[in-house]
Amino acid sequence: MGSQEVSTVDWQGKRVTVAGLGVSGIPAARALHERGALVTVVNDGDDARARTQAAELEALGITVRLGDGATLPPSTELVVTAPGWQPDKPLFLAAAEAGVPVWGDVELAWRLRGDNGRKAAPWLAVTGTNGKTTTVRMLASILEAAGLRTAAVGNIGVSLLDAVLGETEYDVLAVELSSYQLHWAPSLRAHSAAVLNLAPDHLDWHGSMEAYAADKGRVYEGNTVACVYNVSDPATEDLVREADVEEGCRAIGFTLGAPGPSQLGVVDGILVDRAFVANRQKQAQELAEVSDVNPPAPHNIANALAAAALARAFGVEPAAVRDGLRAFRPDAHRIEHVADIGEVAYVDDSKATNTHATEASLAAYDSIVWIAGGLAKGATFDELVTGAAKRLRGVVLIGADRALIHEALTRHAPEVPVVDLERTDTGAMSEAVARAAELARPGDTVLLAPACASMDMFTNYNKRGEAFADAVRARADESA
Template identity: 60%
Template sequence: MSAQPARTTTLTHRDADWASLRVLVAGLGLSGFAAADALLERGALVTIVDAVAPAAGTPMAERAHLLDLLGASVHHGPEAVAGLPAAAPDLVVTSPGWRPDQPLLAAAARAGVPVWGEVELAWRMRPREGAAPWLTVTGTNGKTTTVRMLAAMLQAAGLRACSAGNVGTPVLEAVMDPQPYDVIAVELSSFQLHWSHSLAPRASACLNVAPDHVDWHGSFEEYARAKGRVYENTEVACVYNVEDERTRRLVEQAEVQEGCRAVGFTLGVPGPSELGVVDDVLADRAFVAERATTAAELASLEDLGQGPGAPPPHLVANALAAAALARAHGVPAAAVRAGLRGFVPDPHRIAEVGVVRGLRWVDDSKATNPHAARASLAAFEGVVWVAGGLLKGAEVDELVAAAAPRLRGVVLLGRDRSAISEALARHAPDVPVREVARTDTGAMDAVVEHALALGREGDVVLLAPAAASMDMFTDYGARGDAFTAAVRRLTGGG
């Protein structure tokens, strides 16, 4: 067992006694680097390990060199992550992707060495007084869009705010910023929540829970339990999805601070203590004085600015969740509207590529699991669906059955395309299906040509793969870029 197993219990703020604390940082990604850098600045004795030796000239090699100059002990290779060193550390800080059964982390658990994620470290690195409150968001889908909408609303209210966490700025960087933030919108994955123990957010939200990352967590129940940790110790409001009963149950199971409320969001007319939609208005019946009889208008669907037609339902849901968190922090209705009007979605999230040859082409390459793809497909009528990739064991029958009435045709690519093809044969046998077996750089051109042949004027060709991309592409962004480029080549523009 570590020589100082109780020492970490006193480390509740950045001015605590971090000096000479022996810390092993697992992983040399952005979060690992941020953790090691912050710990070195506080005088900790840092060892950082990674299974992969970085290639010369890469960002990882540069990070390793800088940490070496700052005094860290840097080790690479399989042997570096096979277990704890002979002199056990006082603390292990792990990157979020490392599974609990990874040998080094399992050895730490057996030895009684505390294991924190970088989010837990960030929480404990906040200043003793005047720390910026956190508004936290998790969910199987929609997290990034929601935290970015939330940050836009907070900024529209005149607050110095940012989005941080799972995607983008590591939350530790936001916490340690020399110019302090007034409030931080924090996106949390199930991995990050698994390794977090003492967070106490101002307000928190779980957008939805659907099967994902079961291989990492061991079961869907454990995955859902990790998502539910977002609500623990919440101060003002736990925001849940009225249409996803599991999120309500997670709120009911959470230990929260005295006076914390449950606040729902719904695509229907809101009841008391809910935000929802009345006609084309986003309405608040949770953060108004007479919520039993009145509502506040926050914005209109038009303020979401999604081009032709109504915004997709899942985008409206994200906006409502973000608004609930903002309102819990005291943001006025006018700032909610201003934030939504100024919000620009990230690339590859229901991104309009254009209208080419009578068809509307939409890139939602970020729909990397069946739950996300189902939400994307529900936004359109008359769809030529482009799908396939790495399903990671996910089931697609429910997705295909729900989408069948709106499908004009389907174009499949990627390693697990046969699983989707078989589901289509069961649930949509009359829908024409084309498969692209090639995996070279011309594969997406073949996809686009098939989609062009299957579609009718006014239809939407929707890239919503329901699968990860790494069988053919470096990431979902590269997949979306390839789709966009292929569409533009139809017009001779690329």
């Protein structure tokens, strides 16, 4: 199926099982029911919230089965699943045995786009282990600066179903896709797509690094204009080589160095394009200055280049790339500068929940007092510590698995002073900031980049970042 073709399905009387209530399951059930499908929703949980949601769907005539997400309802012709449900669940094994296809919410949105009679907007898709949300939001900002009707949707928290079936008629969509979503999206064909990077993540779900990479690589399948890859991460280029794309689709690299032909890169503080120019062997087009990227940390410049590549693939002019990057404001808790106190910068990167994200965060600063720790999710820290050792003024460790980071520091950075906070209540963050301030010297950066998940101490990484920011602002008020 070509990128611009719209798939039509006769839903009338089709027996569809929707797996999971929630942000994707409920809109899917409603959309399918409205189109005449006979919908049964199955859900593992049977709590008060699930019962309330079930009652709302049952009032529409949708069947809901709570507390049993394992059994395939009789005569099911299609399963539509929430992206987080693992592929080895009995429901999916039963579907495979019965020859019943399984779609995710992204696949359903792809199939239903244009269903409301309007033109189906092309998708510019972004995936990768880290940087997806920032890149998609940068891309949307650039597309808006070009005067295009667009939205940042998908794994970013805005339902793709709502985007493709809503009232707004978009010119193009900036789509963030997780590996979970791509696993269940067999017919997705983007206009252009980028894989930002690949590092081990969610391996418990995918089963292996090879399976995880293969699911990420699905984003390139059927691309019509550009497959954007990271020059410094050869695994992303390998995925481009393996992809079955439309004739004429190009491989476009992005690099923090000087770009070669068919690449975007950086020359003397300028973001330049040698891919979408008349003579890419001899010409380069200035797009923006590094200072236009907020913040101008190396990994964020890479995000900007990837966003620019996708926008340029869609025909956006250079001035819109510059204006869109200037207008972009990063989300909270992503290398967010909180305050300067006594010539020490305090930076919140609570979103750095794995070692790959934290490696990028640590690389952005020269002298760091690092606040780290939480739930390691099976991660190891030797490589991270080895790479960052020369930048570390000191380390403050918090959280349940802090000993794993401490052991790596002992092996690879024994001269770096370490404060190990045993307390794991939420108030520990105030003490962590205080101890970090004691270690810091003028010109240093106190950086919260935990390399771990937050749920041992906080509801989510947002709450962890807010606790850090509150503690820093309290110190700033005291020193004022």
